[in-house]
Amino acid sequence: MRSLITRLGRPRSARPVPSLPPPVPEGGLRIGVCAIARNERDYLLEWVAWHRLAGFAGIHVYDNVSDDGTSEVLAALDAAGVVHRTHWPRREGVPPQRHAYQHFLENHAGRYDWVLVCDLDEFVVPRTGTVEEFIRRGLERDPSITAFALPWLVFGSGGQEEQRAGLVVERFTNCAEKPGPSVKTVVRSDAVLAMRTHVADLMWGRYADNRYESPRWSDRMPIDVVDAVDGEVLVHHYFTKSRAEWTRRRQLPKADRAAVAHRDLAMFEKYVQLPRQEDRAARMADAVRQEVRRLEQVLDASPARELVPVVHSVSRDGVIGTVEGLRPGQDCRVRVVIGDVVERVVTCDRLVDGRPAFLAATKWQEVPPTEVRVSVVGSLRSVTAPNDSRRKRRDVLATVRRVMPAAEEKIFTLSLELARTEQGMRQLAALGPATFDKYPWYGSLLEGLTALHHGDPAGREVVLAAARTHPRGCRQMAEKLAEKEVGYALDLLRDAGLSTTTLAAAAASV
Template sequence: MSITAVTCVKNEGPFLLEWIAFHQCIGVTDFLFYSNDCDDGTDTLLDALAELGHVQHLPNPAEGRNYQMEALKDAKKQKVVQDADWVWVADVDEFPNIHVGDHSFAALIDACGNPQTISLNFQFFANNEIDTFEDRPVIEQFTHSHNPDLWCGEAAIEVKSLVRQDFPLQYFGAHRPFFQPKVKKKQRPSWTDGSGRDVPHRFLVAANPRRIRRFPAAGSRSHATLNHYALRSLDSYLVKNDRGDVNRENRAFDDTYWRERNDPAWEDTSIRRYLPALRKQIETLKSQGNIAQLHEACVTAHKARRDALLEQKEYRNMQKHLRRASKLPPQEEAMLRDLGLLEEIL
């Protein structure tokens, strides 16, 4: 069975080998990377991995700012996607944590009854009060998340999707595929959550614009969940902010994204079962060609960028602010304040 993972990256060099090795461990056979505007060695490392046959690497074709959707539009035309039995669209901070069988994608597909699509709900992992970037597996370091059934007071949580080749595809979305509008009701694709249950009808047909990327997570994680490490260390989060459009001079830093994903209420270390195989596969990749040296160059560039950012007052202020920030998501804090319970909680 062939499985192609499709992803977009910018300055993710230190995290590439872990993500590739992890996905190789769960059965991904091919990788299609799109990169843009990298200055930390990400593109050089991907080119070297491509030369060794581990991945395919293309420049992002986007001419404007819609990088991900333009890349996914292009991916649909690529042979590595067209020839795959399954396609997995995800980011390099997202790791499927499969609870059944041998913990592979194949075991998940079997447990879900071989549907045409499986959508896994995010489980956002908090920062764990880790300030310093370390070059060791992300899945080992960050072990606390929100209650898996609730996030920021919402029962519906976003997903990423594994798509079978015979899905009547109109186009790939970043979170879920969309089927052709002329598909008859009885021919709509079979589609399950991470427990093998049919996804809600309104999600299936994308009937509600606000919910086309999510559905209730309660009961949906029996076979698998999707660990999402959107924050990582505080060092890496600062670099992540710099990677995007950040210009904080003369305006207050908005900590909403951080606080929404830094809820440590729930401990979940189950993904650590992959660590022995993951470490072995990372070392296998590093042993080939100049991969180890290129990875180390990415790590060095990541640390250097952190140091450069912390020479700027706005980033030092951001660092201090995030260290002190409440671990209650803003929505939950507002609700507790309205109920007069906030002081009791704090």
């Protein structure tokens, strides 16, 4: 586990640690937070640690298909019971952010008394105490409050060009002179009708601002307030970070748009130097750093942390592989992400090459398995593997024959793909004969083709003998040969006075 914080050279402990205590004392208000994330690996643990310290009982992160290690960290934290992760790919014509919020409201919000939706560059910062204490004070004043509008305080780069080690909350203290009109909402879960990006539509009750007063909403932009002040709670929005981080971030599509859209690079310049220095969040850096270290220890204590998946085959039949380092009897779940859209979590309940193996079937999935990313749940490592069609046919066949020697239909089909060309037939012959117990006529055909390839006319009799011994099987095999149009193999048969038609006829005459 390597983060920007641990790159400072802090010694690491491999000793197992107990589960983290819950962030909310027994009997307190249960507050949940929901966010959508994509490629937030360097910032994720800090954000989780901050919101645990701020008093959030449940942290839900919708993973918008990350490929920088974020997904693996989230899956490990989910397995440890620290966060709730949901695989959440982009769908055509649907803004993933609003869609994720609605899913959260329908499936998870009811577990909590109050909920907040925000982003991973946003930190809820109470002036004193926790978010729960802020809510309690408001309800003591007016029990009819069912939502709080928390203003944004926007932070810029402060002139920083490159990403540096350390926490976000201590690296960036340069911010706008005062909070802006945009807000984020913490809302009673039983009062919310729908959640927009910044505000909630309520079924009952009323909004209050961060001073417990009724906010004045903008006529021009109804989701903005016109009199935002520091108040009791702000949402620190670390909008740009450094120039290098902004440049990297703008390459990702915006989560609040249905179509793919990107941030404007020129916008960064507006936030290079802002007029105010604010260190309210930075003063919490030591506590946050300690909580991050505890989260890292939880990840390090995972029994799966050293496990590495090995993918043997990716085809329309499925993704098949083993796990290096897996001990006998050790539980193991494997994440298989297909085309950045479909995610399957499977167990190692198969046996391949004498070792526990996993199989994620891919037939009838909504996307073909052109490429997959595989990781063991609890490990921070992942591997990417292409479809077998993008690998050398000989290598694919050799692997399948080794790890799945009884997969006769698959082995025969792969063998025919090699037999389409003279070079491929040469490679097939070099692999030697395969064993076909269930379909011996497959073996006879390949044996006959190999003999004919080497110029041995006895190969013709091998094929005819199979047709006489296994007429029905050879008739079906002849049909398969005709369908696949296996070029060089058909030429060999034709030169020997055979064809798929005569082969079927020879079988039918028995």
